[in-house]
Amino acid sequence: MALKSGAIESERDTGNLDILFLGTGNATSSEGRAHSSFFVNGQYLFDAGPTALQQLKKSRINPGDVRVILISHFHADHFFGLPFLLLDYWIANREDELHIVGPPGIEARTEELLELAFPGLPVRNKIYRRRYIEIDDGVNGEVEGLEFTAFEVQHVPSLRCFGYRTRIAGRTLAYSGDSVVCPGLLSLVTEAEVLVLDCSNDSDPVHLTSRDLITVMANAPEKATTIVSHLDDSSTAAGMSNVLVASDLGRFRF
Ligand SMILES: [Zn+2]
Numbered sequence: 001m002a003l004k005s006g007a008i009e010s011e012r013d014t015g016n017l018d019i020l021f022l023g024t025g026n027a028t029s030s031e032g033r034a035h036s037s038f039f040v041n042g043q044y045l046f047d048a049g050p051t052a053l054q055q056l057k058k059s060r061i062n063p064g065d066v067r068v069i070l071i072s073h074f075h076a077d078h079f080f081g082l083p084f085l086l087l088d089y090w091i092a093n094r095e096d097e098l099h100i101v102g103p104p105g106i107e108a109r110t111e112e113l114l115e116l117a118f119p120g121l122p123v124r125n126k127i128y129r130r131r132y133i134e135i136d137d138g139v140n141g142e143v144e145g146l147e148f149t150a151f152e153v154q155h156v157p158s159l160r161c162f163g164y165r166t167r168i169a170g171r172t173l174a175y176s177g178d179s180v181v182c183p184g185l186l187s188l189v190t191e192a193e194v195l196v197l198d199c200s201n202d203s204d205p206v207h208l209t210s211r212d213l214i215t216v217m218a219n220a221p222e223k224a225t226t227i228v229s230h231l232d233d234s235s236t237a238a239g240m241s242n243v244l245v246a247s248d249l250g251r252f253r254f
C-alpha cells in the first residue's frame with residue numbers, strides 16, 4: 001500500500017530507522033517504567049501495553065499516525081493497550097485503515113477485549129476499518145511498507161508467542177517479543193541490523209537474561225546493534241559491551 005505522508009516518504013528514501021521507545025518496563029512496571037513498546041518510523045507500533053497511548057501523547061505524537069500494530073503475544077503488558085488506542089480512534093473519528101498483526105486469534109481476541117473494556121464500542125466503528133493479519137510461525141507478509149516474517153518463540157507454556165523480523169525503509173529490524181533462548185529466536189536474529197531484545201535478571205525463567213544475550217548476539221551479524229528493553233532492573237544489562245539499554249521515550253536513529 002502506498003504511503004501518504006511526504007515526510008515519511010522522504011525518510012524511507014534515505015533509509016533511516018527511527019525507533020522511539022514508548023516504554024521499556026516489564027509487566028509490573030519495574031522502576032516505574034511504562035510497558036515495553038516502541039514506535040518505528042512514525043507509523044509502526046510494536047506491541048501495545050496499557051501505557052502505549054499515554055506515552056504516544058507524552059511524546060506529542062498523534063496516535064492516529066499509527067498505521068500498523070504488531071502484537072507479539074497476548075500478555076496484558078503487550079496487548080491490553082489496544083482498547084485505549086481504539087477508544088481514542090473512535091473519539092478522534094479516525095478515517096485511515098488500521099492494520100493489526102498478531103498471533104492466531106488476533107481478531108477475535110482484540111474485538112472481545114474491546115467489548116470487555118468499553119462495551120458497545122465495536123458496533124459504533126463505522127468510520128475506519130480495522131484489518132487483521134493473523135500470523136503463524138514462518139508467515140511473512142507486507143503491509144503499509146513494512147515487510148515482516150514471524151518466528152514462534154518460547155516464553156511461557158500457556159501461550160504462543162512470536163518475534164518479528166521486519167524490513168522497514170530497506171533496513172532489517174528484529175524484535176524478540178518475550179522469549180527465552182530457543183530455535184525460533186536464534187533464527188529470527190540472523191540477518192538483522194538492529195535487534196530489540198527483552199532482558200531480565202539472571203533468575204528469570206521466562207525471559208532473556210543478560211547471560212542469554214551473549215548467545216543470541218552470537219547468532220546475529222557481527223555488525224548488528226542490540227538494544228535491550230522490557231527491563232526489570234536497569235542494571236541488568238549495564239556494562240555489557242555492544243548493548244544499548246533503552247529508556248522510556250528514548251530515541252535511536254540508525
Ligand atoms: Zn512482557
Ligand SMILES: [Zn+2]
Binds near residue numbers: 073075155178
Ligand atoms: Zn509475556
